[in-house]
Amino acid sequence: MTTKSSGEEKQQLQLYSYHRSSCSFRVRIALKLKGLDYEYKAVNLLKGEQHSPEFLKVNPVGYVPALVDGDMVIVDSFAIIMYLEEKYPQHPLLPRDLEKKAINYQAANIVSASIQPLQNLGILKYIEEKVGPGAQVPWVQKHIGKGFAALEKLLKNHAGKYATGDDIFLADLFLVPQIHGAVKRFNVDMTPYPLLTRLYETYIQLPAIQDAMPEKQPDFPSS
Numbered sequence: 699m700t701t702k703s704s705g706e707e708k709q710q711l712q713l714y715s716y717h718r719s720s721c722s723f724r725v726r727i728a729l730k731l732k733g734l735d736y737e738y739k740a741v742n743l744l745k746g747e748q749h750s751p752e753f754l755k756v757n758p759v760g761y762v763p764a765l766v767d768g769d770m771v772i773v774d775s776f777a778i779i780m781y782l783e784e785k786y787p788q789h790p791l792l793p794r795d796l797e798k799k800a801i802n803y804q805a806a807n808i809v810s811a812s813i814q815p816l817q818n819l820g821i822l823k824y825i826e827e828k829v830g831p832g833a834q835v836p837w838v839q840k841h842i843g844k845g846f847a848a849l850e851k852l853l854k855n856h857a858g859k860y861a862t863g864d865d866i867f868l869a870d871l872f873l874v875p876q877i878h879g880a881v882k883r884f885n886v887d888m889t890p891y892p893l894l895t896r897l898y899e900t901y902i903q904l905p906a907i908q909d910a911m912p913e914k915q916p917d918f919p920s921s
């Protein structure tokens with residue numbers, strides 16, 4: 699698909715995504731905030747489409763999201779968001795202040811390295827097979843709890859309306875899907891995390907976040 703802009707032929711961005719994928723959700727928010735249109739390429743993780751030869755050509759590690767921009771394919775939500783940030787500077791996703799920027803990197807990495815990989819589909823399937831289906835949710839709740847406790851401490855002295863002040867930045871893009879999944883999918887008791895609870899209540903009012911929600915995606919099941 700192509701779109702025309704400023705007289706020159708431009709390839710439309712394509713996002714390989716799955717509606718429930720928190721990693722894809724982060725990128726969907728970034729694209730919305732930056733006002734970038736894209737073609738949605740659904741990869742059904744429950745049907746195992748991430749392991750298909752066709753998708754492995756896009757991302758050899760077999761995970762969503764993946765972004766295609768012309769001849770470039772970028773995989774991994776953090777790398778994609780950093781790419782978008784540099785190429786499309788409108789609505790900056792990082793503060794200029796060095797300390798605030800470092801807090802954003804830390805919060806994003808707590809989610810993307812210390813929480814989300816432990817709740818990934820592959821891990822949950824492995825736990826189901828080796829331990830039993832009942833072990834999955836307590837496992838995930840434990841690791842979300844550990845990460846959320848750290849995030850509460852990290853953000854305590856930096857949060858404003860959003861995680862690191864009154865503008866929405868990288869940290870928020872990672873927090874939204876993680877908190878959403880914790881509440882809606884893994885039934886995490888949010889009582890010990892008042893700051894994250896307050897942030898989530900603010901996030902869900904924002905149109906860019908509402909539009910990026912799983913249920914708004916074309917591959918969300920209709921029934």
Ligand SMILES: N[C@@H](CCC(=O)N[C@@H](CS)C(=O)NCC(=O)O)C(=O)O
Binds near residue numbers: 748810815821
């Ligand atoms: N670090 C990667 C992680 C990607 C990832 O784990 N994606 C998940 C969905 S959020 C996935 O595709 N899981 C498929 C599976 O476990 O088979 C990123 O941030 O994009």
